[in-house]
Amino acid sequence: MKAHLKAFFCSYADVFFLPAVSLGVIIFTLTLVYPAMALAGIIAVAAAYGFARLVRMEKQFLESGYYTYNPLLVGLSLGYLFQFSALTAFFIACAGVMTFLVTVFLSNVFLTYLRLPILSLPFVVVSSVAYLASARYSDLAVRLHADTAILTTDFGMPFWLSGFFKAFGAVLFMPSVVVGVVLSVVVLRHSRVQFLLALLGYYTGAAIRALMVGSAALAFADLNNFNFIFIAMAVGGVFLIPSRTSYLLALIAVAVSTMLMDAATGFWYYYGIPVFTLPFNVVTLGMLYVLALMRHPMVVTSMGRTPEETLEIHLANRLRYPGQERTLFLPFAGKWTVWQGFDGQWTHKGSWRYAYDFVITDEQGKMHGGEGVRLDDYYCFNKPALSPVRGRVAQIVDDLPDSPIGGADAANNWGNVVIIEDPRGFFVELSHFAEKTVRVKKGEWVERGTVLGLCGNSGYSPQPHIHVQIQSAEAIGAASLPFSFVSYAEGGEFHSNNLPQEQHKVEPLYRDKRLDNITNFVLDDELHYHVLRDGKEAGDLKLKVKMASDGSFYFESPRGQLYFGKHEGTFYFYRVTGEDKWLRLLFLALPRMPLAYREKLTWHDYVPAGLVISGLRGAVVGFLSSLCPRLATVKVTQTFVSESRIATLVAVGVLHQRRCASVELDRQKGFAAVTVDDVTLRRVSHEP
Template identity: 55%
Template sequence: MKRHLIAILHSYSEIFFLRSIGMGAGFIALTFLVPNMAFAGLLAILSAYLFAYFIGMKPDFLKTGFYTYNPLLVGLAIGYLFKLTPLTIFFVVFTGIFTFVVTIMLDSLFWQYLRLPILSVPFVGITSIVYLAASNYTNLFVTALYPHPVLPVVEAQLPFWVTGFLKSLGAVFFLPNVWAGLGIAVILLVASRILFMLAVVGYYSGSLLIALLVGSPAQAFADINHFNFILIAMAVGGVFLIPSLKSYVLALIAVCSATVLLDAAKTFWSDYGIPGFTLPFNVVSLSFVYVLGLIAHPLVVKYIKQTPEETLDYYLLNLRRFRGSERTLSLPFSGTWQVWQGFDGSWTHQGSWRYAYDFIIVDDKGNSYQHEGTVLTDYYCFRKPVLSPVRGRVVRVISHLPDNPIGEVDKSENWGNLIIIEDPRGFYVEISHFAHDSIRVNKGDWVERGTLLGLCGNSGYSPQPHLHVQVQATSEIGSYTLPFSFVSYTIDHQFYANDVPPEGAQIEPIYPDKHLDAVTAFMLDDRYEYRVLKNGQPVGYVRLTVRMAPDGTFYLDSGKGQLYFGKHEGTFYMYRLEGNCHYLKMIFLALPRLPLSAKVGLSWQDHIPVGVVARGITKMGIRFLSSFYHGLAHIQTTLTVTPAGIEGKIESKLLNLTQHTYLELDDYAGIKSVRIGSLELRRNEDETIRG
C-alpha cells in the first residue's frame, strides 16, 4: 500500500519536474480546492495503475510517477470541464487508461528515435481529442452549470502582475486562482530555489515581451496560458540542462521564442473552442533539448535527480571526482618515465593528431641520456620494455624498420615500427617507434593489459628514442586521434586515478595490491557492527549490511541511508551517499576513494558533495548560488597513507571549514575504525558476519 501511495504522490510532483512525496502531497491537497476535479485526477491515475497491473507491468516500472502524470493531467482536465457523474466516471476511467497506453507508446518512440522525453505530449493530444468530442456528448454535464467552491477574493488587493503570475502558476493544475498559485509557489520555493527562480523569470520575461507586442500590460498579464513560459523556463533552464548561467540564458531565449507560438496556438484552437494547453511548452522545450543533444552540448543532463539542485550537485561532483576520459589506458611501461609531449604538444601533436603522448626516461639532472648522447645506447629508454596499455586484439604490426641514428628522422615512415590494438570498447590504440625487430606479438593476437609488446626504439619520425601512444578512431596507421586518459599512476607520490598528466611530469604506474583488494572486497550480505564512541565513551552502535541494488551496484545499508561503492581501474570508490545516516557520512568523508596500492607516504585528493558537509540554509544557499558559478561549491579532501592508517584533511574556504579524518582498515575485511572530531566508529574482529 505504501509503495502505491508513493507512486501516486510522485505523479503529482512530476508535473513540476520534482520527485518528492511531500511536494506531491502538497499538490494533491491543492487540487481539492475543486473537489470535483481532484477526484477526477485521482480516478485517472488509479485507472492507469490498475490497468498496468492487469497487463502484468512490474511495480518498479511505475513507482517514479513518470508514466502516470499524463493520465493525471487528462483526469484533471475532464474534471475541470465536467461534473462527476456515473457516466463521467466511466469516461475518466477509460480515458485515463488510453492516455497511459499512449504515454508508454510515445515514450518508447521518442526515446528510441529522438532520445527525448515525452513531457506532456500525450496529455495535449488526448485532452484535445476529449474536448473536441465532448461537444457531441450531451449527457456529460459541464461544471460551469453547477456551483463551484467560493474562495476569498484577493485579486483586487494585489497588483495585476502578481495576480497574473499566481493564476498562471495555478493553471498548471487547472486551478487558475490566486490561492492555488500561492500554494504552488510556496511548494516550489521549499522544494527548489532554482525552479522557483526559473518560474518567476520565465513568466515575467514572456509576459513582458507579450505586453510590448500587444501594447497592454494588463491584457498580457491576464492571460493564464502564460504558464507555458513557466514550464519552458524550468525545463530548459534547470531540468534537462545543468543549471548554470548559460542554461538560464538559453531558457530566456526559449521563452521568448515561445511567445509567437503561444498566440498562434490560441488563435488556431479558439476556432474549435478548446485551449492550447501545454502545446507551446512541449514544442519549444523538446526542440531546444533535441538540438542541444544533437550537438552533444556538455550541459545536457545525463542523470536527472529529484531536484535541479541535486542534479547540479551530482554533475559537479562527478566532474571533479571522475576526471579524465571513458577511453582509459594504463601506462605502457613500468618504472618512472617523463611526459615528453602531451595533448596539443608544440612539436608534432597538432591538428588531427593532437591527442597523443610521448614518453622518455630522464636522470636526476633532467637528461634523457648518459655520456655524450650521440648513440642510441646512451638513451635511458632505448630498448626498455613496452607493455600493452589495453586489452584487445592486435590488428596491425610493423617491426622491420631500422632505428634512426641520433638526430635523424625517417620522413617516409613517420610512425616507425608500431602496433595497433583494437579495444573492445570501440576505439584503437597505436603505440609507435619500437626498436627494430623487437615486437613480440603478431597480428591477430589477443593481449591483456601489461602484456609485453616489444622494446622502445627510435624508428620513424623520431630524433631520439621515445615511446608514442595515441587513441584513434580507426585501424588505419596515423588515423585522427581521440581524447583519452591514463589510470592508476603517481606523480611525486601523488596518486591519480584517471587523469591527463602534464608535460614534464615524472610519472610512474602503480598496480593493485592483492591483499588490499581482498580487504575491500565487501561481499553481499556481509554485516559489520560498530560501536559508536564519543570522546572515547560508548554511546551506541550501528550495523552496516552489504546489499545489492537492482542495477547490480553494491552499497552499505544502515537502515537510515545507503553508501554506494565499487572498484574501477585499480581504485576503490565510495560513489555516492543517499539517505540521512551520520555514520555512513563519516565513512564517506574519511574514505571517498582508495588506491588499491596504498603504500605509506602515498597521497591523493578527492572532492566532497556540498550536501554531505553543509546543512540547512547554508546548503540551500550554496547549491543555489553555485548554479551561477560552478566553482563556488568546492570542498576538497586530501588523504595520506600513514603507518597508523589513512589520514584526511577536508577544506573549504567558502564554509571556513577544516576538518581532519582518520580511518584504519582491518587486516582481513573492511574498515576497522573511523574517527572525525570527537566521534568514532570502532569494530572488533568478532563483529564481522560474512554473508
C-alpha cells in the same frame, strides 16, 4: 500498498518536477478545495492504473512519473470542466484509460526515434480529445464556477503579482491567488532554483506578450501563462544543468514560445479547446531535442530530486571524473618523464596531436649519461615497453634499424611498431621500438603490463623514447583519437584517470593485491560498526552488501545506501542516497582510494556540497552555485600515512572550513575504523 500511495502522491509533485511524497501530499490536500475535481483526478489515475494491472504493466506504471501525472492532469481538467455525476465519472475513467494507452504509445515512439521524454503530451492529446468530444455530449453538464470568496479574491494585489499566483494555480486547474501562494511557498521551500525559474519564466513571457498584445493587464491575466512557468522550470533547471547558460536558454525558450502560444490559442479557439500545456511541451521538447543532438554538455545525464541536487551531482561528477572513456595504462614500469604530450610542440600536431612520448631522465633532468652521442648513453634505451591495454596484437614491425642519435629515418616515420586492437573499439599504437626486440606476435593476446619489446630509436626519432597513441583504424600512421591514462602517480600524487603534464615524472601503479583483497566486498557481506562521539557511545551502524538492478553494488543500512565500486585501479564510493548520516561520513572520509600503495601517496577527490553544508546555508549555496559553480566545490585531499592508514582533509571553500578525517584499513578486509572530526566508526571485530 505503500508503493501505490507513494506513486499516487508523487504524481502531484511530479507536475512541478519535484518528486517528493511530502510535497505531493500538500498539493493533493490543496486540490481538495474543489472536492469534485480532486475526485475526478483520483478516478482518472485509478482507471489508468486498473487498466495497467489488467495488461500486467503495473510495475512500469508505478515506476515512472509520466504514467501517473498525465492521467491526473486529464482527470483534473475534466473535473474542472464538468459537473460531477456518474456519467462524468465514466467519461473520466475512459479518459484515464485512454491517457494510459496514449502514454505508452507516445513514450515508446519518442524514446525510440527521438530519445525524448513525453512530458505531458498525452495529457494535451487526451484532454483536447475529451474537450472536443464533450462539445457533442449534452448530458455532461458544464460546471458552474461558484467559488467561495477566498478563492477568488485578489487580496488587493497589483495585477502583475496576482497574475503570477493565478497562473501557478492554473496548472492544477485552480486559478486562485490563495492556491498559487501556497504552491509558491511549497515550491520555494523545496527548490529555490525552481522558484526563481518560475518567476523568471512568467514575467519574461508575460512582459513579451504585454508588448506584443498591447495591454499589460490582458497579458498578465492570461491563465495560459503557466506554460511560461513550466518552460522556464524545465529548460532552466530540470533538463539542463542549472547554470547561467541554462537560465539564458530558458528565457529564450519562453520568448519563442509566446509566438507559439498565441498561434495555438488562436487556432484551437475554433474548436473550443484550450491549449493546455501544448506550448510547453512543443518548445521544451524541441529545444531538448536540438541540444541533445548537438551533445550539449549542459544536458543532464543523471537527474537529482531537485535542480540543486542535479547541479550538485553534475559539479561533483565533472570534477571527480576528468579523463576519457578511452583509457590506457602508462606503457612502462618505474618512473619515466613525459617528453611530449597532446599538441606537443615538436611532432604531435594535426591528425597526430593526441599522442604521448616518454623518456627516462636523471636527477639533473638529463635524458642521457655521458656525452649523449651513443644510443646506450640514453637511459631509456633498451628498457622494456609494456602494453597499456588488454587486447590482441594486430600488427608488428620489427626489422627496422635504430636511427643514430640526431639522424632520423624519415622514410619509415614510425619505425618498429606494435599495434594492439582493444576490444573497446579502438587501436593502440606504440612506436620506435629497438631493432628486433618486439616479443609479441601478430594475433597474440596481451594484458596490461605484458612486455611488448624494448624502447629504441627506430623511425623518425631523434633520440630513444616510447611513443603511444590511440587510433580508430588499424593502419600505421592513422589519425589519433583523444585518450587518458589511468592509475598513475605524478610527483607523489595519484591520478585515477587524467593526462599528465609535460616534463613531469610519472609512474604506473598496478593493482596491489593486498589493497585489492581488502576492498573485495562480496554480496551479503555484513559489516558492523560502533559509533562513538567524543569517545562516548552514539549509535550503531550495520551494513550489508547489496546489488542494484543495474549491477552496481552498495552498502545498505536501514536508512541509506552507499554505492561503491572498483574501476581501473581505484576504489570509489560513487554516491550516497538516503538519510543515514553515518554512511555520509564514510563517503566523506574516503570518496576514493588508489588500489596501489606508495609511501606518502596523495590524491584528490571532490564530494557533493550537500554532504558537508546543510540547512539554510546549504540551500543558499545550492542556489548560488548555479550562478557561480566554484562556490559548491568541496575538495578532499587524502594521503597514505602508512600502508594501513589514510589521512583525509576536507576543504569546504565557500565556508572557509577544514575538516579532518582518517581511515584505518583492516588487514583482512574493509575498514577497521573511520574517524571524521569527533565521530569514530569502529569495526566490531570477529573471531579468527
